[in-house]
Amino acid sequence: MARPQQFDKQEVLHNAMRVFWRKGFVSTSLADLLAATNLSKSSLYSSFGGKRELFLAAFDAYRENRRQDMYQILSEGPARQAIESMFHTILEGAKASEFSNGCMSINQAIEMAPHDDDVCAKVKEDFQTMEKALAKTIERGQADGSIRGHKSAYELARLLVVAFPGLQVMVRARCDTNRLNEALRLLLSLLD
């Protein structure tokens, strides 16, 4: 009997996530996954079930990481500045010497969500999580004085959530960062 392959599940998920993030679901082949994870085909199937199941698990790992990053950024410093930092990280992606993969959730809103209910539910949850986190931060800013506008925190948050995929898409299409920065400045002026 063959010995079961030993591996670190978190590391496998991370490596699978990187390839799914870069290539999307459809364009990622089984060969890509075996190369990225260093697993045998039988180990991959017995441990994860198959390509789609591995994708969903890798996507969840990605989402959890990004959620923690977002909470971290939004908790640092005055609220207005924290929100600016969160949006500036999107534009920073455009400056990377190697092309940025964008945000996997946004990519999946386009690729899989329209015809895959599981992916759709995850992407919608991500937008809702972001709306809630931004609304709380805006409330914090209205309390700490860094956000002087008195518009409803939830309304403002909803608009910022719309801008998030908008910027991600435009960065991915390599649009001019200076123009995106101007748009962002005008958007954030709604907080003043």
Add this chain to the structure above:
Amino acid sequence: MARPQQFDKQEVLHNAMRVFWRKGFVSTSLADLLAATNLSKSSLYSSFGGKRELFLAAFDAYRENRRQDMYQILSEGPARQAIESMFHTILEGAKASEFSNGCMSINQAIEMAPHDDDVCAKVKEDFQTMEKALAKTIERGQADGSIRGHKSAYELARLLVVAFPGLQVMVRARCDTNRLNEALRLLLSLLD
């Protein structure tokens, strides 16, 4: 010698466009294209060159249609109302009984633009065309009195252009239309 297949090039492009729009580039197979266009493989290759060339031609046909639709909508009635109509058509897509394919340019910003320079150039051009058309409409509104805000037309247009893919992505992920409508209302209040 076999007789060359007779066909209407515009109709073929339209049919190919529909399948590429719905499935994207990678997921569209040669078999899908032959079924959609009713062409033989040899006709398709001799007339269009191959899958990628057919895709680029079909994408251009789509872009030209959408550009004309946009000019039409933006020319009708007071400028403020015309801009509202343009953005409302995105949300209307969410109500269609069959799932909307979203905007092919936005889908391609995610799918192909990051690694295909030709697609990237087309998508960027679409954003620029939209920015210019919106800026002209805002200037018209500032003249006809329907837009009372005095912010720079180009700055406002840039922000609206960011919201366009944002809304498209969120509609495609089947997000709640009422919330998107609220976000849109707040965004357009910048025109007042």
